[in-house]
Amino acid sequence: MTVVLDLTDLCAEVVGAASGDEEVEAFAQESTRTDVRARGGEVEALTFAESRGVGVRLIAGGRMGYAWVADPTSQEVREAVVRARTNAALAGEDEHNALPGPARPEPLEGLFRESLVSMPTEHKVTLGLDLEVAATRLDPRVRKVQAAGYGDAVSRVAIASTRGVSAEYRRTDCWCSVSALAEQDGETQTGSSFRQGRDAGDLDWVACAREAVERGTRLLGARKPDSGRVPVVLDPAAAVSFLGVLAGALSAESVQKGRSLFAELLGEPVGSSEVHLVDDGRLLEGPGASPVDDEGVPTRRTSLIDRGRLSAFLHNTRTALKGRTLSTGNAGRAGFRSSPGVSPSNLFLVAGKVPPGELLAGAEGGVYIQEVSGVHSGANPISGEFSVGASGLRITGGELGEPLREMTVASTLPEMLMAVSAVASDLRFFGGTGSPTVLVGEMTVGGT
């Protein structure tokens, strides 16, 4: 019979195994997930998952080591501490390696909803199946989906350290997505849509299906545009792809290592006055919300670009010590299997006042981009140069017109930020990143 240690017991075991002046931190996490994938009116896959584990960060003499273990016994927990100690001994010394002290985070009401925990599996399956059916009944050109599904996770995190950190929280997350296949005259286009929330009541799956169908069908008949410089409107999904690259450049870690295009620009204008970029770990509407970051520091709202002016970077405890400032509560990690780096919580471009349709009027003859691809490989996070693939629609008479495919869009992130001339009111989140529709001045669009 295996004895299952509670997360707080796991953390206590880790912290109790510290010796001498070592600083030791435990990050323990457990989650239960359900995932439904529908296809052809049937459940293609139904997955139940339970996982848990603990990560140990140990700092001794300014050297940091890390070790992690999935679902450990008490014995394995102690062994992990020993491994972290061995690893620390081989690492380079850095006076800024330190754990944060204790804090009293404000609880974040609404992050956890019992309604998701008690939702029967059958309802989840039905939601996945219904989403597929909805997407295939809205337009005769969409009879199939590439993928449709529902997923959720109930998770718990506990963090404790020899410095006195002791934090714990629970959260619920759920999402649904569909990728519609639009077909006409032997041509196929895809349109995707995604919704997320804290319980299934947050998911407007009918709107999700409608959006996927619209995004797929409106690309039918697309052709390559002529190459040239034209105004560009980015829809929220496309804009978010670029924000992901900006997030890396706004991390103090990148800045301190000279790997950010913003390195020397604090306080300087880096965008047009329309650009107001914020990170807010307490914004419940964003999926990246949590009361504390991944080393137990309370989260907060940080204005990164304020009306075009670079106002702050994202910090964890280590970068804050190095930069002689305070952590912004942006320590982040990919679960217990990795040590904390710097990552945004909910990073978003603050919405403007005009409806998205009005932006089109200012971009006559330009291109509305609904999807970009290859941003991670096509953008240089240091120089900010990028050239990415895109699909979208020609803007004609203030409206969306002819569909366009196999376009490339090339510019640099600094030029693009400076060229933002209007930001619409339709802020949407995709994962932890959000943006409204954005009008950018002229960019080079490549085609034939």
Next chain:
Amino acid sequence: MESDSLLVDPTLAADVLRAALARGGTFAELFVEERESLGVRFDDGKIEELDTGLDRGAGVRVVRGTSAGYAYSNRLDRESLLEAASAASASARDGGPTQPVGLRRIEPEVRHVAERSAGQVPQDVKVQWLREADEAARAVDPAVRQVVAGYGDSVQRVMIAASDGRLVTEERPRIRLVVQVVAARDGIIQTGFHGPALVAGAEFVDRFPPAGIAERAARQAVAMLDGIAAPAGEMPVVIGPGGGGVLFHEACGHGLEADLVQKDSSIYRGKLGERLASPLVSGVDDATVANEWGSFSFDDEGWPAQRTVLFHEGVLEGYLYDRIRSGRDDVASSGNGRRQSYAHLPIPRMTNTYILPGESSPEDVVADTSRGFYAKRLGGGQVNPATGEFVFGVTEGYLIEDGEITRAVRGANLVGNGTGILQAIDAVANDFDTFVGTCGKEGQGVPVGNGSPTLRIARMTVGGTA
């Protein structure tokens, strides 16, 4: 040496399979995994972090027709495994019990073993490899400003027991060293990257000395400092050895994965036997290549590693199958059922995907191109398998002028569609090289190798700023 100790006792495995099929189902499988890993990161002139991990878990899959139930946890005890079996069988509740076939051990036909286990090499030796890489990169040119070197090794022990009686085990030792270099001159910043990897042990460093990996990354970064803005428009494109493999993988390979074919989201559906590529193109997916990054003895469904011909002289010959999709098409699995870990369902994936060498010399291919673009190294790419459209970043590119490789070009990418470029290949050279990486699909990353000779595409869209 293959460890003979099983992660789960065969009697317990048989009980789990019986429980999994208690409510019906055509097939059940238990996948058990244990993985030990080490990662070392050298950055900014020092070892920034060492981290070690121990992962462990098991998943039970119950298949009924094309529908799968799956449940996994980190625990390998009887109670947890039976619980997973019960949860996974939830969607197969309309039948009486199915009896699994008695388990029997299957021996591998190919093995990819470590000659010298990386786990036995002291950690300070590995730290030294990264120091060597750092020094070698900095010695290439004063313009080299930053070097980040990463080392990783892992051993994944797998046990798969299936209701058709299949019982296999495999130990997969993996090792990789990657170097990323930032070079700067006159306000221009460029990066270079090289990161070979093998299913092998410490003998990896004999084949890929850390200093050599670092020099290659550094030279790339330095070369691009002199780059001019990329041209935009259609032109002939020569792709250096290895790069065509990346393109083949992304632009064509994904469309040959049977799940996408059967979902009708592949342009290759229903086209077996058709000439879809230039007659110069023959391509394979091969998990048997000794010690390559995408190789294994058994796929993650316990099927033996195989070499599958995808194109023979331009004719489409095969798709990549896992168990469920091969059942639908009434063919045998091609041994391409792979998963990132116990936390994932297997799906059809590529292994080592190669365009085979032809007969021209690579020098002649360039010399025959009066004006065009030479893509020496491709970065990552993205493709929409339903339309075949793709985009690739070019990390190292040059102009071809009067049959010669001339000026370096920055910030280019290649845009096109899969069948279009396969048909447009008008030269295939007799050289060959590979690039390795992690291929992502449905949120799962698996190690893959891509290989090709030097290729020329008669016309292709180059996206650039000039």
